[in-house]
Amino acid sequence: MRNTITIALKEFKSYLASPMAYVVTGIFLALTGFLFRYSAATYIETSIRGFVETGSLVLLLLAAVLAMRLLAEERKMGTLELLLTAPVRDSEVILGKFLGSLGILTAMLVLTFYYPILLMSFGDPDMGPIGTSYLGLFLLGCASLAIGIFASSLTSNQIVAAVVAGGILFALWFMGTVASYLPETVSEFISYFSLSTYVPAFTRGVVDSRGIIYYLSITALFLFLAVRSLENSRWS
């Protein structure tokens, strides 16, 4: 655990020391700000639904960009050799990297709190859906980062890592939409495995246990795969 925290803190600090985190946060705030303004002006409701529904897709892609350097850069710079020869478990390395990047993602989400604060000062928004929306975004962020870390563990090229992560994320996101053209029983089954299926419930204020379990499972699965991929590099 101590090692995990050491690595998480180091990752968090190194994000803050590079322009990457600021650029990603800037893009996220600009796009979600636009979405929020647009929805506030067109919807006749005081909610953050407009920002969350499209914003979740933005979050997903930016998570892939945030995570792309985590292992690919270590591999390229040779510093992976330091980590893998230190008395640290591979799982601690992966978990540390995950928590470090999750710290940045959480900070990014916290920065958008001014949207609901604006709503509160001009209206009387229902805080339930706002809370569950953030929970949904956070869980989706966890899953996306895990996928990003897995992709980053496969290569020493950050761009390749981002593209692979983007590919997996897109496939999982649009799987539900594509499946809707298939017979109903099949499409329903497939949509259980889609990242986008559970977003609407969270934005409506429902704490969907299936959604929570799904996102956490995806997170655990891809972190596990990343650990295996790291172990595997010792056997190359």
Next chain:
Amino acid sequence: MIRVENLTKYYGKRLAVDNISFNVEKGEIVGFLGPNAAGKTTTMRILTGFLMPTRGEAWVAGYNVLSHSLEARQHIGYFAEAVPLYTDMTVRSYLDFLARLRGLDTKRIKTRIEDVVDICHLEEYVDVIIGKLSKGFRQRVGVAQAIIHEPEVLILDEPTIGIDPIQVAMTRQLIKGLGKERTILLSTHILPEVSMTCERVIIIHEGKIVAEDSIENLSSMISGSRRIRLEVEGPSEKIAERLRQIEGVHRVSYQDTNYTVECSAGQDPRGKIMETIVQGGWTLLSLEFIEMSLEDIFLKLTTEEETGQ
């Protein structure tokens, strides 16, 4: 302290390390010598847990590197050939991070950072971003991180490559100093380095150990042939031909007036050589035995290996 048994490593189909075994006793400084791509780095990477062997086993500080990798790694300080550094960190934060990963507590980290910075002469650079340091200083940071947790075993992969001669001398001095209390396996392809710093040498070539002994023993063992250098004034070709006819002489090579004569061990054909030259009416300017340098041993062993295949 280090025990390697029948270690074999394939990269796909390419054989990098071929069934090697060796021991390094506590407190020894052992040179691991070989040309590029001989399997030095691969062996070291297996010892440090970065790679898993295809076959065979290894122990470091009593721990099996396969089954008790974490414990083994705890006792190793590793200087990797590529000098992996986080270039966006300062020297202090880098050392702090690695010391923490190796289980040192905050108080100890502080004193150890001071110690290693002092040992490696990094005082002025401790708060500088590593990315801004020159190659030589980066090398020192690499050494500093390897010794920060006071490991029993040091594995140093080409620690003096690519730095200027003054720093090379300093690094060697440092290694010798460290070797007083630690076990060191030092890889290099620079021969004088081994004779300067190591007590024993393991020569590896194409994944196999071709020789393993103390430096003195190696030179006498290889001196299955002794060499004599002489300087003679006269017709080179003719002189060389006459020298070859002398009993006990294997080979004669020459350049201008300088000749090198190889003869079997235990033989001393100097008298006969002198006689031959005087009989031919030429002028002998000098005549002496030459000791085989490590370089000669190395070349001899590795070229013999090649012709043997």
